[in-house]
Amino acid sequence: MTKPPDIESTVPKAVVSRLSLYLRELQHIVRDGSDTTSSTQLGQLLGFSDAQVRKDLAYFGQFGYPGIGYKCQELITEIKKIMGTNRAWPVVLVGMGNLGRALLGYKGFEQQGFHVVAAFEVNPKIIGTQIEGIDVYHIRNLREIVINNDVKLAIVAVPSGEAQSIAEELVQAGIDGILNFAPVTITVPDNVSAVGVDLAIELEQLSFAVVNQTQKP
Amino acid sequence: MTKPPDIESTVPKAVVSRLSLYLRELQHIVRDGSDTTSSTQLGQLLGFSDAQVRKDLAYFGQFGYPGIGYKCQELITEIKKIMGTNRAWPVVLVGMGNLGRALLGYKGFEQQGFHVVAAFEVNPKIIGTQIEGIDVYHIRNLREIVINNDVKLAIVAVPSGEAQSIAEELVQAGIDGILNFAPVTITVPDNVSAVGVDLAIELEQLSFAVVNQTQKP
Numbered sequence: 001m002t003k004p005p006d007i008e009s010t011v012p013k014a015v016v017s018r019l020s021l022y023l024r025e026l027q028h029i030v031r032d033g034s035d036t037t038s039s040t041q042l043g044q045l046l047g048f049s050d051a052q053v054r055k056d057l058a059y060f061g062q063f064g065y066p067g068i069g070y071k072c073q074e075l076i077t078e079i080k081k082i083m084g085t086n087r088a089w090p091v092v093l094v095g096m097g098n099l100g101r102a103l104l105g106y107k108g109f110e111q112q113g114f115h116v117v118a119a120f121e122v123n124p125k126i127i128g129t130q131i132e133g134i135d136v137y138h139i140r141n142l143r144e145i146v147i148n149n150d151v152k153l154a155i156v157a158v159p160s161g162e163a164q165s166i167a168e169e170l171v172q173a174g175i176d177g178i179l180n181f182a183p184v185t186i187t188v189p190d191n192v193s194a195v196g197v198d199l200a201i202e203l204e205q206l207s208f209a210v211v212n213q214t215q216k217p
Numbered sequence: 218m219t220k221p222p223d224i225e226s227t228v229p230k231a232v233v234s235r236l237s238l239y240l241r242e243l244q245h246i247v248r249d250g251s252d253t254t255s256s257t258q259l260g261q262l263l264g265f266s267d268a269q270v271r272k273d274l275a276y277f278g279q280f281g282y283p284g285i286g287y288k289c290q291e292l293i294t295e296i297k298k299i300m301g302t303n304r305a306w307p308v309v310l311v312g313m314g315n316l317g318r319a320l321l322g323y324k325g326f327e328q329q330g331f332h333v334v335a336a337f338e339v340n341p342k343i344i345g346t347q348i349e350g351i352d353v354y355h356i357r358n359l360r361e362i363v364i365n366n367d368v369k370l371a372i373v374a375v376p377s378g379e380a381q382s383i384a385e386e387l388v389q390a391g392i393d394g395i396l397n398f399a400p401v402t403i404t405v406p407d408n409v410s411a412v413g414v415d416l417a418i419e420l421e422q423l424s425f426a427v428v429n430q431t432q433k434p
């Protein structure tokens with residue numbers, strides 16, 4: 001296998017999204033007991049062409065073996081390296097409403113190496129308590145905990161009106177990446193990344209699928 | 218404007234995802250007070266090329282005006298028609314744990330025309346109560362409520378171990394599309410659509426961005 005080239009910042013976002021999907025399918029394939037797979041199988045599982053799969057992976061290196069295809073475990077390791085999830089990421093979570101609590105209990109984060117190390121709130125009733133085994137702190141302790149735990153990623157689950165000011169506090173505390181669940185766009189400096197999660201988009205995709213399914217003869 | 222052609226079921230999924238993003242940006246642009254936009258502006262806001270924007274929209278028709286660009290309100294209407302969100306969708310939500318409660322309170326669904334008409338649980342303590350103004354029913358009432366309200370879409374927020382059996386009950390009750398938040402893949406018949414939401418994927422995208430940002434010289 002050749003060494004992957006330096007990852008360029010010009011890799012299209014859509015390719016990076018698909019890498020996550022390839023990673024999930026590879027993890028499923030391994031769980032189902034197979035050691036190898038192919039661009040055809042990966043493509044079929046996800047509804048892409050095999051050419052698309054090969055082209056996407058080619059941005060990062062040459063991972064296939066002639067006559068074998070991909071060795072699943074090896075490709076999982078490589079994709080995790082590319083995504084930065086070959087290491088554990090300590091994460092802080094701000095906002096302990098229903099969504100924040102739901103996210104604290106979400107098993108999918110831990111499975112992919114994201115460990116919530118602390119939760120933050122302003123409601124005095126729950127500061128000092130534990131939720132899902134995680135300590136809840138006052139937001140004024142943010143900077144200290146971020147520095148002490150070398151935290152780079154934060155999840156924001158506060159009401160829309162507070163999202164921007166929380167984002168600014170997170171940036172000041174040294175956070176490099178923010179996953180924002182508030183249904184509002186937040187502005188961050190160029191050296192910080194922000195990803196917004198819009199859950200209605202998924203429902204829209206579903207309504208598109210249903211409308212087109214029912215339109216079929 | 219020419220009439221859009223019949224939407225083919227062969228439109229790539231990635232194009233349909235981007236339509237949702239275009240719709241959101243158009244809604245923002247209108248809220249900010251502009252009546253028109255261009256493929257260049259839309260592309261810049263989302264990090265795509267203007268050619269990509271034009272190519273995506275061309276799957277569905279010819280929407281631009283020479284010397285003007287796109288009329289925002291008109292394009293919003295057209296995209297909503299394509300996505301099937303030019304109508305209101307009644308939706309049922311199954312599972313009233315933290316995530317289900319958070320989703321009941323999520324403003325983004327209502328904004329895009331998805332109205333949760335009923336919630337379902339098996340926990341007798343909350344059956345018969347209202348959460349976020351929505352009645353909570355026993356799961357055995359599912360079929361009746363789905364039929365009476367002509368519900369086609371359902372959101373599943375139950376534990377992983379229950380997701381498949383709930384999906385089967387939903388299909389039997391006449392549901393055509395399922396948005397699944399349980400971190401497990403559900404199997405549905407060919408005439409039913411299922412979309413899985415994997416929240417860890419968004420965090421992975423963020424770790425990729427952060428890793429590549431910090432690798433820059």
